[in-house]
Structures are given as structure tokens and as C-alpha cells.
Amino acid sequence: MIYFNACPKCHGDLMMNQDGYGSFVSCLQCGFMRDIDVKPSTVKAPAVTPIWYAEEESLAKAA
Numbered sequence: 001m002i003y004f005n006a007c008p009k010c011h012g013d014l015m016m017n018q019d020g021y022g023s024f025v026s027c028l029q030c031g032f033m034r035d036i037d038v039k040p041s042t043v044k045a046p047a048v049t050p051i052w053y054a055e056e057e058s059l060a061k062a063a
Contacts (some may be wrong), residue, residue: 002028
């Protein structure tokens with residue numbers, strides 16, 4: 001993922017990346033690097049039915 005104009009040093013573009021040590025962002029223009037502390041979430045997101053699916057289902061019932 002790229003974050004445009006998000007570098008705190010030069011206001012360049014930050015790119016998120018991952019290696020064997022973990023996740024980090026690095027600036028494409030000046031080389032600034034910062035580790036990202038990513039913790040796994042134990043909370044599950046609720047299941048949400050996509051809007052387009054609900055519309056197709058209602059159209060199928062109407063037919």
C-alpha cells in the first residue's frame with residue numbers, strides 16, 4: 001500500500017512492506033524507514049451482507 005505525501009521527513013510517498021522481521025513503511029524519495037507494530041486482533045468482525053447481494057436477492061424474490 002502506498003501513502004502519498006505522508007513522509008514526516010520530506011513529505012514524499014510512503015510504501016508499506018513486510019519482511020522476516022515484521023511490517024514497516026519506507027519513503028520512496030528519501031529512504032526514511034519506520035517499523036509498524038501490528039498486533040493480531042482477537043475480535044471478529046461482524047458478517048455483513050454486501051448491498052449488491054441483498055438487492056439481487058430481493059429482485060430474485062420479486063420475479
